[in-house]
Amino acid sequence: MAQVTLRKVVKKYDEVLAVRGIDLDITDKEFIVLVGPSGCGKSTTLRMIAGLEEISGGDIAIGGHVVNDVPPKDRDIAMVFQNYALYPHMNVYENMSFGLKLKKTPKDVIDQRVRQAAQILDITELLDRKPKQLSGGQRQRVAMGRAIVRDPKVFLFDEPLSNLDAKLRVQMRTEIKKVHQKVRTTTVYVTHDQVEAMTLADRVVVMNGGIIEQVGSPNDLYHSPATKFVAGFIGSPAMNFITCQLEQAAGALRVRLNDALSFPVPADRTARYTPHVGKPNLMLGLRPEHIMETRPHTEPNQHDFDMLIDVVEPMGMETLVYFTVNGREVCGRVNPNAGAEPARPMKLRADLSNMHLIDDGTGKVL
Amino acid sequence: MADIAARNPTILTGDRRSGLHKLMQRKSTIAFLMALPLILLIAILVAYPAGYAVYLATLNKGMTRFVGFGNFEFLFGRDTFWLVVYQSCLFAITAVIFKAIIGFVVAHFVHNIPAKGQRKWRGMLLVPWVIPPAMSTLAWLWLFDPSYSALNWLLGIFGIEGIPWTGEAGWARFSVILVNVWIGSPFFMIMYLAALKSVPEQLYEAASIDGATWWQRIWYVTLPMMRNIIAITALFSLIVTFANFDIVRVLTAGGPLNSTHIFGTWAFRVGIEGGDIPLGAAVSLFMVPILAVAATFILRDITKRGSEV
Secondary structure (H helix, E strand, C coil): CCCEEEEEEEEEECCEEEEEEEEEEECCCCEEEEECCCCCCHHHHHHHHHCCCCCCEEEEEECCEECCCCCHHHCCEEEECCCCCCCCCCCHHHHHHHHHHHCCCCHHHHHHHHHHHHHHHCCHHHCCCCHHHCCHHHHHHHHHHHHHHCCCCEEEEECCCCCCCHHHHHHHHHHHHHHHHHHCCEEEEEECCHHHHHHHCCEEEEEECCEEEEEECHHHHHHCCCEHHHHHHCCCCCCEEEEEEEEEECCEEEEECCCCCEEECCHHHHHHHHHHCCCCCEEEEECHHHEEECCCCCCCCEEEEEEECCEEEECCCCEEEEEEECCEEEEEEECCCCCCCCCCEEEEEEEHHHCEEEECCCCEEC | CHHHHHHCHHHCCCHHHHHHHHHHHCHHHHHHHHHHHHHHHHHHHHHHHHHHHHHHHCECCCCCCECCCHHHHHHHCCHHHHHHHHHHHHHHHHHHHHHHHHHHHHHHHHHHCCHHHHHHHHHHHHHHHHCCHHHHHHHHHHHCCCCCCHHHHHHHHCCCCCCCCCCCHHHHHHHHHHHHHHHHHHHHHHHHHHHHHCCCHHHHHHHHHCCCCHHHHHHHHHHHHHHHHHHHHHHHHHHHHHCCCHHHHHHCCCCCCCCCCCHHHHHHHHHHHCCCHHHHHHHHHCHHHHHHHHHHHHHHHHHHHHCCC
């Protein structure tokens, strides 16, 4: 039972600010994922929560107690490292029981907890093996087992799946989710993989350049990004950004991409966007799935346009088409049977009901 | 050429040449030829002197008559021989233990010095090991001088009476061990430092999160990770220390009253200075079985663990 609170946390390496004063409230039993590109400060933040890095400023509290000066061993946390950090000279059982042994837990209690954790992770038959004799996925399980056995206040995961191959990564992702559903311990998970973040998290924290860009549920981040960075980082293929202008013509608000292309703004956004008419540096953000092939039936806010296709990428269940608007590559997702061909014009449809208007100067989504 | 010959055996004229070619092409032949320089070197520098020593040990003092185990029987009956056995073991084991402990502690200190200053310290700490032992021991000899030396002068400042560093059996043994430790510790330090650097930092981080104190991190992570290096270094040092000659020779020459003689110095005293070369050879041969037993135990432990980790 523990919430984790970060207040104005700063990390400075000499003169370089790695983390620039972040605030974050993690509630009890929550699964939080810190995600961002490399160097964004997510691992540093995690290591500060663990106590492996000193805090240059601010406060970190676990379970209501400020732990700034508490050494890692007294924070009652467990951590799973990227390269597992299993003790090579101990077998799986010894690796998992090490923390309890140091706490002088009675032998029968240790045994019961190790076997229980081994059962949850399906590694009972590996207990006598040395880490060297295990595969990557098995080592990952043992590392998780070592964390579970301790029954800590908080689990910390530092890119735990990045050393696994793609297939195993997906499998272990599900495994981690299952384990969290079983043990319900507050979890902070660091990854650079936005798919991992989306699939695992109760709430995702997107970090960039040492600050938090946005905190929210995976769906919130996907559908209502607060900044251009979040809009571009979450989702694959990434959101399209097209330079545009907002113009008022005959009482109607329109997004103008260029002389040939302009779309009316959906009615429910008019009030929100009107103050930005005529502003420079505006961008239209539209996800690839909101650019599709034309269809007989038209929903509100959908508009057809003709476009010369540059590249076609068949993915099986869908086909990605790439074309150029205002010098930028734009991606759309069309039905594989829509007849998309490279270097040929195609009738496409934009669904503006999910559009985003971005001020490229401030990076904010308007 | 060899390739062509292999593909077209008919090119070759006679059976004898083809047989030679086949022999030359066998992997084991090539391997043998490549190892030959080393085999020759070992034969000349190790096998021949060792064999000659065994041969010498079976002769009489005048080296005119074969006496079998006569020299060994003679040694077993002499108290001085057993004193030398005891002193050699005491000298080697005590020195190795202290070298290992000091090396381990110093390696930890150096490991924790920031990378910038580390090279400097490493270099300075290696100095005792780099100076030729005969020379540095000479300096120690002056330091140990009972009347005019710095050590006794320092003790005098604190009102402590001068110590007969090399003049009394107990202190003389202490002194030769001290100098050996001083010379040999840097070797342990550098080996342990290399081993320390090879322990992944994350293991310590994992251990500290698991609740380990610094002492528990050393006990449960550092020491097990370094065990093989510790064992090999100790074995190597044990052999070298056991066979030591220069330090004892320069510092005490075995005295007072044989109380610091070890195998090397006593063999020299008996064989060269005493003119009984066969008896000296017999003395020096005693190092072999003792070291062989130690080496077997240590190496067996290493191979056993090597297959585990």
